[in-house]
Every structure is written in C-alpha cells, then in structure tokens.
C-alpha cells in the first residue's frame with residue numbers, strides 16, 4: 001500500500017451496538033475509506049439491522065456512504081437473532097430519529113461483487129455479523145477471490161458465547177462461515193479470545209461521555225444498554241465491543257498480537273454446530289489459513305475510538 005493511501009473497507013454488519021461503534025470508528029478515522037456498509041440478518045432481522053445502519057449514518061452525518069441491504073436468512077439453517085443482548089430493535093437504548101437517508105437499490109451481495117471486480121485488489125472485507133453475504137458473493141462470483149485484499153472477521157474463538165463452544169456470528173450461519181474460512185483468501189480473525197479484551201470499562205465510558213457531540217452521546221447511550229445486558233446475560237462487569245476490534249486492526253494491525261493457525265468450522269456436530277476449531281498448538285499439522293488475534297493493546301484501541309468520536313464534533317460545527 002502506498003504511504004498516505006487510505007485502506008478501503010466494506011463493512012458487512014448487523015447493527016448491533018458494537019457494529020454501530022465499528023461504523024463510527026471506520027468513518028471517523030482518516031486512514032480508512034469506508035466504501036460501503038452492507039447489512040445482514042444477525043442480531044436482528046435484516047430490515048432492522050438496515051434501519052439501524054441508516055440511523056447510525058444519520059446521527060454521524062455520514063450522508064455519502066452507501067448502505068445496502070443484504071441477506072435476510074442464513075444459507076441453510078433457520079434464522080436466529082439476539083434480542084436478549086441487543087434488544088428487539090437490534091440496537092435498543094439510544095432514542096434516535098427516523099433517518100432521512102435511504103438504502104441503495106442494489107443488493108449487498110451484488111455491491112460486494114461489483115466493487116471487488118472494479119478494484120485492483122485493494123478492498124478489505126470486514127464482516128462483523130454472520131457471514132451469509134460474504135459466502136453468497138464468493139459462491140456467486142468466484143472471480144472476486146483474488147481481488148479481496150483480506151477478510152477481517154469478528155467471529156468464533158476457542159470457546160463460545162451462544163453455545164458452550166460456538167460464537168454467535170459463526171453459529172448463525174456456519175455453512176457460510178465454512179465457505180469463507182475455506183476460501184483461500186487471507187483471513188484475520190477477531191474471535192472471542194481477543195474481543196473479550198475490548199472491554200468498555202467505567203473509565204472508558206466516562207471518557208466517551210466527556211466528548212461533546214451527538215455521535216459520542218449515541219455511543220454512551222449504546223454502552224449503557226450493552227453494559228446492562230452483558231451483566232444480565234453473561235455476568236460481565238464491562239461489555240466487550242467485539243466488532244470494533246476488526247476496524248481497529250484495519251487502521252493499525254499492531255493493535256493486536258496474532259498467530260497464524262489452522263481454523264475449521266464445524267457444520268455437522270449435533271452439539272458443536274458453529275464451533276471454530278482453532279489449532280493454536282498446530283496439532284493437525286495442516287497449513288494455517290487464519291491470522292488469529294490473541295492479545296489486544298487496550299490503551300491503543302480506546303485511544304483510536306476516542307479520537308474517531310472527537311472527529312464528529314467537526315461534522316456538527318460545520319452544519
């Protein structure tokens with residue numbers, strides 16, 4: 001990549017409290033070009049996650065970033081959503097006005113294919129929800145494969161949060177995840193091992209609350225709700241903002257320490273459907289297919305988020 005050139009990403013998401021913060025980090029950091037926001041069914045139905053993406057754009061003044069609706073169902077299994085964690089809307093907590101912005105007519109899968117085929121291989125895909133859209137794009141147009149710079153995934157881990165061994169994004173559409181992990185494209189994986197280190201501590205929440213603009217206020221409100229559900233459902237003192245780790249890595253890969261490992265996705269197990277088998281110790285002897293993030297630089301991470309949120313003050317002062 002040339003120096004000073006922005007890293008182009010397509011954020012494929014299911015907002016989602018942490019997805020929403022991921023959007024704000026991507027759009028608020030000068031080294032990222034957010035080519036588009038594509039949505040998928042995950043935390044809530046795709047109509048809801050799409051409306052939430054539009055609301056995030058509205059509150060942050062992101063009028064020029066296209067939002068495209070994607071798949072409403074996993075490829076094989078029945079849809080599952082996460083209202084206990086994200087509320088019925090998928091992004092409960094903050095009260096936001098109806099957006100004036102609308103979605104593009106193109107389907108998210110078509111947009112991903114078109115943008116990649118038009119590119120010179122400089123676009124990174126950042127899926128922070130179930131992998132349905134990405135797998136559908138790969139299956140529909142395999143010619144995109146050599147065009148993808150990298151796929152930076154939030155999903156999986158060496159333990160689960162939806163079943164004892166499966167993480168939500170992978171569990172919801174494990175067949176899609178299998179397609180992606182077996183694609184041969186360079187993959188960086190932000191699994192639960194990493195994302196559970198991205199905790200919004202009270203100190204972090206206070207720091208964000210001190211930033212005086214509507215985007216930061218929105219994030220504060222998101223964190224209040226997320227803190228409550230993470231305590232109720234998982235007994236966590238502080239909520240982990242999983243999806244934000246993917247964008248932080250795209251901005252500065254040194255925010256994590258990672259290791260090349262083999263990862264396979266279980267799609268047949270009666271009790272283990274959606275589990276990622278992360279071969280941390282190399283016992284399979286198989287060629288690594290994933291750059292597996294293991295340790296987060298918490299200070300660097302939250303500095304990035306705070307700087308991005310401060311950047312929205314300018315959006316409002318320019319209005």
Ligand code: BDR
Nearest residue numbers: 016018128168169242243
């Ligand atoms: C993942 O599931 C969703 O609840 C979050 O948005 C995140 O992408 C964590 O398991």
Ligand code: CA
Nearest residue numbers: 016019128129
């Ligand atoms: Ca998500």
